[in-house]
Structure formats: structure tokens, C-alpha cells
Amino acid sequence: MDSNLEYTASDYIAAFRRRLGVLLVVALPIIAVAFMLSLFLPDEYTSFAKMDINLEGSNIRTLEPIDVTAYADRYIAELEDRVLKRENLLVMANDAAIFPSSEDTLTESERIDIIRDSVEVSVVTQQVISPNSGREADLITGVQVASVGADPEFVFRVAQHLARLFLDADRLSRTERATSTSTFLKEQMSITENDILDLEKQIADFKVTHACCLPELVGLNTSVIQRAERDLEDIQPRIRTLSQERAFVQAQLEEIGQHSGVTDRLAGLEQQYMTLVANYGPDHPDVVKIRREINAIASATPGRNDTFEIIELRIKLGEAEQKYSSEHPDVIRYKRELAALESKRRPGGGVAQAELLENPRYIQLRAELNSIDTQLNELRRRQPALRQKIAEYEDRLTRTPQVEGEFQAIARRLQSAQENFDDLQGRAVIARQSEALESTDIAARLVQIVAPSVPQSPSGPPRAVIFVLGMFLAGTVGVGSMLFTEMTDSTVRGSKDVIVTMDMVPLATIPVIENSLTIKTRQRRANLIRGTTIFLIAAIVLFYFT
Amino acid sequence: MSKLQTSIQKAIEKSRGEPVQQRPQQDASSDKARQPEEPSSGIFRVFQTAHTDKEAMEESCLVSELEDRAAIAAYKVLRTRVLQRMRSHKWRTLVVTSVGAGEGKTLTASNLAISLARDVNQSILLVDLDLKRSKVATYFGFDSEMKNGIGEYLNGTAEIPDIVYSPSGLKRISIIPNGGAVDHASDLLSGPRMKELLAWIRQQSDRTIVIFDMPPIMVDDDVLAFCPQVDAVLLVVAQGQTDRVLLQKTMGLLAETNMLGVVVNRCDESTSDNAYGYY
Known part of the structure; x- marks a missing residue:
């Protein structure tokens, strides 16, 4: 089933x-x-004017058909907007040549509507081969301005007027637009260029301000820190070595000039004694102890018997100078006595010193010691300087990321401005080409090749x-x-x-049963259909083919 | 006396309560139209003659007067298949009905009766039980001369011999028509008078097929009320008219009944379309 x-x-x-x-x-x-x-x-009549867009120029050969078509299309649309604006249509509506006085019954807006409805603007295209790509492309070569309506005379008049308006608008448009685009682009380029200069100056200032912290100096700063650290590390062993050398030289010197050493020791004790006496008085145990030592050394050393006399005199002179002026008789007396005693001691001491100075070994060691002291001083002076340098460069490295961020922000703005400038430059080139197209006589210009005429036969x-x-x-x-x-x-x-x-x-x-009545009805219907069909075919043939 | 004559006699006696003479003798002396004729086939007697109108029959599309060979062939197919089924099931009474009105049940019942009666071994009794919109007499063109119909019989104003007609020009076919609309039809159809008529029908020859033309199932409950008393139902479906949903509902209503089958009427894909071209 x-x-x-x-x-x-x-x-x-x-x-x-x-x-x-x-x-x-x-x-x-x-x-x-x-x-x-x-x-x-009803029959429709069409009257039209055909205008070529003359694009034959030196620049046109460098452009692709699609560019030319886009330009032409835009240009025609612009002209159409200009021509069909209400002011122009109003002039046409009130033109007695277009609307005779017999049609006064129409209002102004009705006339405008009639004109607008009758206008047809279309582009004329042509198949061309692109000079660059070799492909076929549609090229807009012209524009057709037509008026369509039931009255042949009316459409002719409208088409004639429209064609004139198009040609006028073409001339006006070309002169107006000749430089506008290119001028605008130039202004924009100038603004952008100023922006770029400003940004470049900002970058330069920034680099000056943050010269030590710039990202590109990270390597240099790091190497400086490393070098300073290495120097600092080198100084320590050198100081140790020099200290040992100095101790050694000092020992040698002391060995050579032991006498001279006693004298120095005595002078030291003298100085210490005077200080203690001034502070504690002559009976203080420390004062007594130093006095005994001075006595021992002075008795052992020839020419130093008057040591205590000299000390006494110096103490007294000090006290007198504090109490009196320098012209006081006591002060003068003490000074004279002290000078006499010292002059008496100097020849004996001078002999010992002179002996040492004549010793070449002593002189050599003394020179070495001086040299070592100089080096040690220099090294000890450099240590804090190096530490300060390391700290300073570490601070620079720490500040570098922040500086880098600020620098990149400015750099981005500069890059954006440069890209904008490049774009404007490209467009300016095109604008200059268009300008060239528009400003020369042989550029985009409408040339009427078919003038409107009164239509003799209907177009639709x-x-x-x-x-x-x-x-x-x-x-x-x-x-x-x-x-x-x-x-x-x-x-x-x-x-x-x-x-x-x-x-x-x-x-x-x-099945559906047929009786004589239904058969007759069917036959009648069939005859009617046949007759109607034949009539329709004949009517169509007669209407369209005769 | 044939078996049919005897049974009619008995029915009359029963209904009137008195013995009656054999109707052929009575009719012969009183009314020529009601005078019985000799049985044409030997299995079914001829009752009062109804003068059929050939133009009306042709206009009603009865196949006896048609030249539409496709239609005639289609009804022959229907006749053959109906006969096969009824004989196989030993059915004798058949209700022809449809889902809705105007789907061609009266036409189908009439044409089936005519087609079946063409078989010399078969006699047909066509009973118009569409008691509200009876059309059988109109189809055969004797409605104007019909005096009594089944409505009168059910109302008790006529007896069986008064309502059985033998249409002229058609052999082996008898018709019990109906006149005007009858009220309370379903009550009458299940009433005693109808039972008597059915009893009388059952007494007829085994070769007599009784076709009841009944109203649409979805219009009235006559069919549902009457169906238990018949052997089978033949459903008429009209292409482009019978709704499929209603058809399914009808099948549900007839679920308890013996379905003889379904006939698609006004069909544009008739199986005999191609076949009759063979002849």
C-alpha cells in the first residue's frame, strides 16, 4: 500500500x-x-542633453579608471545637488518660457514638484582597460541630463535649462574648488609640523633634564657602578699593605734614631706635664709621676738639666700673659729668661738632629714613610668618594624606569604626529593632483556633446x-x-x-459525470477561451508588431 | 406465485388484519398503472409502474441515460466489487450514505442500483430513506406522478404495495421513493412499521439487493439509528468537498458497523480513465 x-x-x-x-x-x-x-x-517624451567629462590631461594617465570614476561620480553628484537646489527650481517654476501663462492654475510648489519629478540625471559609462592592472573597468565618461514628461515642448525646455545650469555649475565649481582642498591640507600640515617641532623640543629638554637617568644610559651607569665597586674593593687590601709597610718603616726609623726618639719623648712629656699642671695643679699624682719620668729622662740626656726650669718659666709666662699685657715687665722678663734657656739647650739638641739628618738610611726611610703616608691618605680619602659615587649611580638606575615612561609618552605623541603628517602629505599629493586636474583647461570639465531637442516620438x-x-x-x-x-x-x-x-x-x-448540459457548457467555455486567446494574441500582434 | 408475491400478500394481511386478494388480480381490474406485470427475470415481480423521465434521468446523471463511458465504466467497477463483497459476506441490505450533504450519495445509490440491475441474475430494491431531502423520485423523473412513498407507509397511511414502484424502461429494479419531508425520521426508522418493511424485504429472493439511500451521517442521526438493522454501509466521499477530519470522525461513528467500502465521487484520477480508452 x-x-x-x-x-x-x-x-x-x-x-x-x-x-x-x-x-x-x-x-x-x-x-x-x-x-x-x-x-x-499615456505616452512619455524624453528630451536630454549629453555632456562629456573631459578628463584628458597629463595627470589622468597616472590614475586608475576606478579613481577617475570615483572622482567623476562624486563631481556629478555635487553638480546635481547644486543644480537641483530649490532656488534654481524656483527660477524654472517662475520662468514663463517653461510654464506658459495657460498653466497659471498650478501653485509654485506644484510646478517645482513637476520639474523635480521630470528630471533624470544619469552617468554615461564606458568600458576601458586599466593601464596599470590591465583589467576591464567602467569609466564614467559623461553625464546625461534628461527631462521626462507627457509634453514634448515642456521636457525640451526643462532639459535645455537644466543643461545650461549644469554647465554653469561646472564652471563655478571648478574655480571654487581649485585650491580649497589643497589649502586646507597645507594648513593642517603646518599645524602638524609645529606640533612635531614642539614635541621634539620637549624630548630634547627632557633628555637634558634627565640626562643621567635616560634609558639608553642604563648600561653606562651600570658599568660605572661596577667599576667603582671594583675600585673600592681594591682600596682595602692596598690600605692594609701600606699600613704594614709603614709600621715596618717606622720601626726601622725608630731603630736608627733612638736618640732622637728620647728627645721627642721628652718633648712629649713636657707638653703633657704642662697640660696636667694647668688642669690639676703640681701635686696631682699624675703630675708627680710625669715629673719623675721627665727627671729620669732629663738626667740621662746630656743638655737637658734645665728642663724643669724651662717648664716652670713657660707656666709662669702663660699665667702672666693671661693676667697682664705683653708689655708687662714680668712677661718680658719671663720671655727673656725662657729664650736664654732655650738658646742654651738648642745647640746640644741640634747636634743629635744633625747627626740623624746626615744618615742616608734615615733619610731614605723617612722619605718612604712620607710616601706611604701620602698614599694612605689618598686611599682613605678616595673610599668615601667611591661609596658616594656608587650610591649616586644606583639612584640614577632607580629613577630610570619612571623617566623611561615619561619619555615614551612624549615619543608616542611625536610618532603619532609624524604619522599624521605623513598621511597629510600623501593626501596633499592627491589634492595637488586634483587641483591640477581642476585648474587646467583640459581637466574635469563638462563639454556638451548632444544638445536637448524637442522629442518627435515617445520614449515610454x-x-x-x-x-x-x-x-x-x-x-x-x-x-x-x-x-x-x-x-x-x-x-x-x-x-x-x-x-x-x-x-x-x-x-x-x-469521475465527474458529464451529461449533455455539462458537455455543452464545457464546449461553450472552451470555445470562449479559444476565441479570447485568439483575440488577445491578435491584439498583441497588431499592437506591438504593426 | 412467486416468493415475493406471497410475502407481500402476507404483509398486507398482517397490516390490515384481513386477508387480501393477490395484488396482481386486484390491480388488473382497478388500476392499470398498479397492475402487476409478469416477472421479467423470474426472481422479482414488477409493481406499479413509475414512468421515468429520460431527460430528468440524463440531467441527474443516471448512467442508464448517459454516454459518459468513463462514468459507466467506473460504476461497473463499483458494481463488481460491491457484488463480490456482498456475496462473500452474504449481505443483502446496504446503506449508502456520506459525511456531509451534497456529496453524491443519492446519485451513487441510484447509479449503483441501475448498474447492479443490469445483471440478469440480480434484482434491486432502492429505498429512499433520506426522509428530509428525498430525491430518488426526482432523479428518476417520476416525482410528479408518485402518490405514496415511504413517508406515508411509516405514518401508516399507505401499505407496501402502494409504495413500491417499478420504473419504466429499467428491468429488475424497484424503488420505494419518498415524497415530502418527514418529521421524527429517526424514530420512525426504528419503529415497528420500518421493522415490518425490513421483514418483508428479508423475505424477498436471496438475489435481491436492497439499497437504502440515507441522509449524511454528520447531518442527522438517522443512519446511526438505522444501521443496526442493515448488513453493511457504503460511504460516499466527494473529492474536494469531504473534509478529512470529518471523514475520520465518521469512521469512528461507524466503527460498530460493517463497512462495505468507500466510493470516491467526482474524482479526477478515476481508475477507469485509462481503462475505458481500451474499448
Whole structure:
């Protein structure tokens, strides 16, 4: 049973026959309307002017057709806007040559609407081969300005006026636009250039301000720190070595000049004694102890017997100088006595010193000691300087990231400004090319090649197209209606429906029975359809082909 | 006397309470139209003659007057299959009905009766039980001369011999028509008078098939009320008219009944379309 339930071509034919009425009911009125429209729509006349866009110049050869087309398209659109602005249409609406006085019944806005509805502006294109790519491309070569309407004289007048307006607008536009774009771009470039200079100055100032912390100096600063650390590390062992050397030399010196050493020791004790006496008085145990030592050394040393006398005199002189002026007799006396005693001691001491100075070994050691002291002083002086240097450069390195961030922000702004400048430069080149196109006589210029004329025959409407479209629409809508009706029909449609619905094969299928009356009706209908079809075909043939 | 004559006699006696003479003798002396004729086939007698109108029959699309060979062939197919099924099940009474009105049940019942009667071994009794919109007499064109129908019989104003007609020009077929609309039809159809008629029908020859033309199932309950008293139901479905949902509901209502089958009427895919071209 299943195989019998599959729909075959005959089922579809049967369905088509079944819904033929729907098709005819829907399609015939549409066909009739299309036919009536194609038959009775009023004639339309078109008057037009054709203008070439003259783009023959030296610059045009360097441009791609697509660039030329884009330029031409934009230019035509601009002209169209200018021409069809309300002021121009108003002038046309009030022009007695376009609207004779017999049409005074129309209002101004109605006339404007009539003109606007009748105007058709279209571009004229031509297939060309791109000189660069070698591909075919559409090149806009001109513009067609037309007026379409039922009155040939009216459309001619409108087209004539429009053509004149287009040519005028073309001339005006070219002179106005000649430099505007390029001037604008120049101004922009100047502004951007100033921005760039300003930013470059900012960068220079910034570099000066943060010269020590610039990112590019990170390597240098690091190496300075490393070098300073190395120097600092070297100084310590050298100081140790020199200290040892000095101790050694000092020992040698003391060995050589022991005498001289006793004298020095005595002088030291003298100085210490005077200080202690001044502080504690002569009976202090420390004073007594030093006095005994001085006595021991002085008694052992020839020429030093007057040591205590000299000390006493110096103490007294000190006390007198504190009490009196320098011209006081006591002060003068003490000074004289002290000078006498010292002059008496100096020859003896001078002999010992002179002996030492004549000793070459002593002199050599003394010189070595001086040299070692000089080096030690120098090294000890350098240590804090090096530490300060390391700290300073470490501080520079710490500040570098912050400086780098600020520097990059300025650098980015500079880069952006430079890119903007490059872009403007590119556009300026194009603008200069356009300027060249527009400013020369042979650049984008409209040249009228076909002047408007009074149309002698109608240009429309496209009656055959309307009829064919009507037929197509009728067929589409009709078939759609058939399908819709068939799909939405819930009634039984043949024996297969019965089998599906009732699960029962029909005993018989009875066709639509025809009696003499229905046969006559059918024949009459067939004759009517035949006659109508023949009439329609004949009408179409006569209308379109004669 | 044939078996049918005897049973009619008995029915009349029973209904009137008195013995009656054999109707052929009575009719012969009183009314020529009601005078019985000799049985044409030997299995079924001829009752009062109803003068059929050929133009009306042709206009009603009865196959006896048609030249539409496709339709004739289709009804032959239907006849054959109906006969096969009824014989196989030993059925004798058949209700022809449809889902809705105007789907061609009266036409199918009439044409099936005519087609079946073409078989010389078969006699047909067509009973118009569509008591509200009776059309059988109109189809055969004798409605104007019909005096009594089944309505009168059920109301008790007529007897069986008064309501059985033999249409002229058609052999082996008898018709019990109906006149005007009858009220309370379903009550009458299950009433005693109807039972008597059915009893009389059952007494007829085994070769007599009785076709009841009944109203649509979805319009009235006559069929449902009457179905238990018949052997089978033949459902008529009209293409482009019978709703599929209603058809399913109808099948549900007839679930308890013997379905003889279904006939698709006004079908544009008739199986005889191709077949009749063979002849």
C-alpha cells in the first residue's frame, strides 16, 4: 500500500487541473490589468542633453579608471545637488518660457514638484582597460541630463535649462574648488609640523633634564657602578699593605734614631706635664709621676738639666700673659729668661738632629714613610668618594624606569604626529593632483556633446515590458495561490487521501459525470477561451508588431 | 406465485388484519398503472409502474441515460466489487450514505442500483430513506406522478404495495421513493412499521439487493439509528468537498458497523480513465 501512496506525476497533474480555476481567477485579472496599463498608459517624451567629462590631461594617465570614476561620480553628484537646489527650481517654476501663462492654475510648489519629478540625471559609462592592472573597468565618461514628461515642448525646455545650469555649475565649481582642498591640507600640515617641532623640543629638554637617568644610559651607569665597586674593593687590601709597610718603616726609623726618639719623648712629656699642671695643679699624682719620668729622662740626656726650669718659666709666662699685657715687665722678663734657656739647650739638641739628618738610611726611610703616608691618605680619602659615587649611580638606575615612561609618552605623541603628517602629505599629493586636474583647461570639465531637442516620438512607457512583467507576476501569484490553496485544503483529494485517512482502499473512484448540459457548457467555455486567446494574441500582434 | 408475491400478500394481511386478494388480480381490474406485470427475470415481480423521465434521468446523471463511458465504466467497477463483497459476506441490505450533504450519495445509490440491475441474475430494491431531502423520485423523473412513498407507509397511511414502484424502461429494479419531508425520521426508522418493511424485504429472493439511500451521517442521526438493522454501509466521499477530519470522525461513528467500502465521487484520477480508452 505504501508504494501506492507515493505521489506521481499524474497526481501533480491532477492537482494542477484541480486548481486551474484558482490560477485563472488570480492570474487573469493581473494579466488584464497589465494589458490595460500597457495599452492605456499615456505616452512619455524624453528630451536630454549629453555632456562629456573631459578628463584628458597629463595627470589622468597616472590614475586608475576606478579613481577617475570615483572622482567623476562624486563631481556629478555635487553638480546635481547644486543644480537641483530649490532656488534654481524656483527660477524654472517662475520662468514663463517653461510654464506658459495657460498653466497659471498650478501653485509654485506644484510646478517645482513637476520639474523635480521630470528630471533624470544619469552617468554615461564606458568600458576601458586599466593601464596599470590591465583589467576591464567602467569609466564614467559623461553625464546625461534628461527631462521626462507627457509634453514634448515642456521636457525640451526643462532639459535645455537644466543643461545650461549644469554647465554653469561646472564652471563655478571648478574655480571654487581649485585650491580649497589643497589649502586646507597645507594648513593642517603646518599645524602638524609645529606640533612635531614642539614635541621634539620637549624630548630634547627632557633628555637634558634627565640626562643621567635616560634609558639608553642604563648600561653606562651600570658599568660605572661596577667599576667603582671594583675600585673600592681594591682600596682595602692596598690600605692594609701600606699600613704594614709603614709600621715596618717606622720601626726601622725608630731603630736608627733612638736618640732622637728620647728627645721627642721628652718633648712629649713636657707638653703633657704642662697640660696636667694647668688642669690639676703640681701635686696631682699624675703630675708627680710625669715629673719623675721627665727627671729620669732629663738626667740621662746630656743638655737637658734645665728642663724643669724651662717648664716652670713657660707656666709662669702663660699665667702672666693671661693676667697682664705683653708689655708687662714680668712677661718680658719671663720671655727673656725662657729664650736664654732655650738658646742654651738648642745647640746640644741640634747636634743629635744633625747627626740623624746626615744618615742616608734615615733619610731614605723617612722619605718612604712620607710616601706611604701620602698614599694612605689618598686611599682613605678616595673610599668615601667611591661609596658616594656608587650610591649616586644606583639612584640614577632607580629613577630610570619612571623617566623611561615619561619619555615614551612624549615619543608616542611625536610618532603619532609624524604619522599624521605623513598621511597629510600623501593626501596633499592627491589634492595637488586634483587641483591640477581642476585648474587646467583640459581637466574635469563638462563639454556638451548632444544638445536637448524637442522629442518627435515617445520614449515610454515600456509597454511590452509592463505586459511581460504583468504576465510574469500573474504566473507567479497564480501558481503561488494554487500551491497555497492546495496546501491549505483539508478536503479529500483523491483515493490516496482516502487510503491515508481511512486506511481503506476505495471500491471505486467515480469521475465527474458529464451529461449533455455539462458537455455543452464545457464546449461553450472552451470555445470562449479559444476565441479570447485568439483575440488577445491578435491584439498583441497588431499592437506591438504593426 | 412467486416468493415475493406471497410475502407481500402476507404483509398486507398482517397490516390490515384481513386477508387480501393477490395484488396482481386486484390491480388488473382497478388500476392499470398498479397492475402487476409478469416477472421479467423470474426472481422479482414488477409493481406499479413509475414512468421515468429520460431527460430528468440524463440531467441527474443516471448512467442508464448517459454516454459518459468513463462514468459507466467506473460504476461497473463499483458494481463488481460491491457484488463480490456482498456475496462473500452474504449481505443483502446496504446503506449508502456520506459525511456531509451534497456529496453524491443519492446519485451513487441510484447509479449503483441501475448498474447492479443490469445483471440478469440480480434484482434491486432502492429505498429512499433520506426522509428530509428525498430525491430518488426526482432523479428518476417520476416525482410528479408518485402518490405514496415511504413517508406515508411509516405514518401508516399507505401499505407496501402502494409504495413500491417499478420504473419504466429499467428491468429488475424497484424503488420505494419518498415524497415530502418527514418529521421524527429517526424514530420512525426504528419503529415497528420500518421493522415490518425490513421483514418483508428479508423475505424477498436471496438475489435481491436492497439499497437504502440515507441522509449524511454528520447531518442527522438517522443512519446511526438505522444501521443496526442493515448488513453493511457504503460511504460516499466527494473529492474536494469531504473534509478529512470529518471523514475520520465518521469512521469512528461507524466503527460498530460493517463497512462495505468507500466510493470516491467526482474524482479526477478515476481508475477507469485509462481503462475505458481500451474499448
